[in-house]
């Protein structure tokens with residue numbers, strides 16, 4: 001059901017690869033809520049993924065941008081503003097990749113070139129998108145910029161390897177840039193710390209099914225789905241959250257506040 005929460009708002013949604021992607025669901029919900037937006041992903045994802053199908057469904061276009069390239073991001077903003085006919089009200093950064101995680105590298109055996117790549121793609125890209133936006137003055141007042149995080153930024157999940165540091169940096173950037181952009185232009189910057197979600201990036205983490213089930217058992221409300229995450233993103237893009245900024249917002253069914261749950265106790269017994 002639509003509430004027209006994003007009527008008249010323009011934005012960019014990155015990271016939709018296939019139907020499982022969190023960003024895919026955000027695009028569908030944002031469209032339903034009346035937003036106009038451009039979709040973007042890395043050039044390689046445009047070739048491998050199904051983003052063009054999503055663009056057709058959402059009646060929009062895809063602009064390729066590698067989040068590690070300043071030039072690509074500048075081009076993404078310029079073209080988006082042109083096509084949408086004005087500055088932007090929201091940006092979703094839904095980008096994450098770790099070669100170390102992908103290749104199952106143990107935390108005591110990380111490849112440092114890949115480590116830098118993980119940080120560059122998954123965290124510094126958030127700063128890059130914010131810094132280029134500021135320099136180009138591409139965002140309207142009270143625009144909302146959102147990144148997607150995971151609780152491995154605060155707690156240790158051994159198989160998450162260097163992505164734990166990437167998420168810690170991502171959340172820190174939301175605070176530092178949130179202060180700067182709020183002061184300069186009343187722009188909001190937040191991260192959502194989402195439950196484990198069955199997506200291409202999620203499934204790349206070894207032991208994912210086990211910690212998906214564990215998190216579900218630990219959370220009084222159960223794991224949050226990609227669709228539910230999309231609902232939360234839409235609210236954070238809307239005018240109903242105009243004073244929410246510099247936060248890491250848990251969207252995890254209560255997992256982050258739990259010690260142990262009766263279900264886990266029962267299982268252990």
Ligand SMILES: NC(=O)c1ccc[n+]([C@@H]2O[C@H](COP(=O)([O-])OP(=O)(O)OC[C@H]3O[C@@H](n4cnc5c(N)ncnc54)[C@H](O)[C@@H]3O)[C@@H](O)[C@H]2O)c1
Nearest residue numbers: 015017021022042045067095096148196197199200201202
């Ligand atoms: N799936 C989970 O369990 C989970 C939980 C919490 C947070 N997150 C985060 O949500 C975000 C979206 O991931 P997802 O789970 O929807 O998986 P996904 O694999 O569908 O999305 C990840 C996206 O990042 C894109 N990407 C990778 N390298 C890029 C680059 N250089 N430039 C531009 N885009 C690039 C991929 O093409 C892909 O579309 C990520 O930040 C992820 O860490 C996921």
